[in-house]
Amino acid sequence: xxxxxxxxxxxxxxxxxxxxxxxxxxxxxxxxxxxxxxxxxxxxxxxxxxxxxxxxxxxxxxxxxxxxxxxxxxxxxxxxxxxxxxxxxxxxxxxxxxxxxxxxxxxxxxxxxxxxxxxxxxxxxxxxxxxxxxxxxxxxxxxxxxxxxxxxxxxxxxxxxxxxxxxxxxxxxxxxxxxxxxxxxxxxxxxxxxxxxxxxxxxxxxxxxxxxxxxxxxxxxxxxxxxxxxxxxxxxxxxxxx
Numbered sequence: 001x002x003x004x005x006x007x008x009x010x011x012x013x014x015x016x017x018x019x020x021x022x023x024x025x026x027x028x029x030x031x032x033x034x035x036x037x038x039x040x041x042x043x044x045x046x047x048x049x050x051x052x053x054x055x056x057x058x059x060x061x062x063x064x065x066x067x068x069x070x071x072x073x074x075x076x077x078x079x080x081x082x083x084x085x086x087x088x089x090x091x092x093x094x095x096x097x098x099x100x101x102x103x104x105x106x107x108x109x110x111x112x113x114x115x116x117x118x119x120x121x122x123x124x125x126x127x128x129x130x131x132x133x134x135x136x137x138x139x140x141x142x143x144x145x146x147x148x149x150x151x152x153x154x155x156x157x158x159x160x161x162x163x164x165x166x167x168x169x170x171x172x173x174x175x176x177x178x179x180x181x182x183x184x185x186x187x188x189x190x191x192x193x194x195x196x197x198x199x200x201x202x203x204x205x206x207x208x209x210x211x212x213x214x215x216x217x218x219x220x221x222x223x224x225x226x227x228x229x230x231x232x233x234x235x236x237x238x239x240x241x242x
Contacts, residue, residue: 069177073146076173077163080165123225141156142234
């Protein structure tokens with residue numbers, strides 16, 4: 001995707017997909033489906049040799065859980081703290097083997113998908129991080145948490161990284177990081193795909209899409225997988241998802 005804008009990259013990917021047979025678009029690896037175009041086997045093979053650095057910042061998020069919003073907040077915080085980040089950004093599993101060898105300061109993003117679609121179950125993703133809730137180098141922030149109090153969310157992130165920002169700087173980042181502000185600026189960064197990437201930014205929009213049967217199935221899966229866990233409590237499932 002070197003030299004391409006976000007919009008050009010997406011259009012190019014869509015064109016490649018249109019020329020492929022449906023059965024060619026996904027492949028299974030260790031029981032999980034991956035996109036042949038976005039995450040070909042050579043990308044995942046190269047990740048085995050990717051050496052972590054002390055100053056790496058790894059943003060791990062499930063799709064449509066506020067990943068792009070958090071990425072925007074992180075970029076603003078790191079930029080104001082003097083870090084130079086590339087204009088474009090991609091998901092770690094989308095990086096080609098050569099791109100994975102980048103040498104500058106790294107803000108890396110990793111994501112996944114659900115059930116019979118690509119990249120694994122939401123609940124498996126969540127349970128994987130439940131084990132690291134108390135790790136000193138892990139900070140878990142929810143979409144709902146940022147919606148409840150964005151200013152406190154930004155401050156929590158800066159404190160986690162031990163960034164010494166003034167109250168005025170935190171207020172400035174907060175003002176630039178509201179969903180409406182980022183949705184507006186995304187028209188420049190994401191072109192015609194801005195409305196897809198930054199859709200509504202609302203808590204509870206699932207009610208407009210889930211059938212009663214789907215909602216019941218989600219409740220059952222949550223109870224089975226996350227009920228009684230620290231992460232389950234942090235998600236405030238009963239408040240936001242029932």
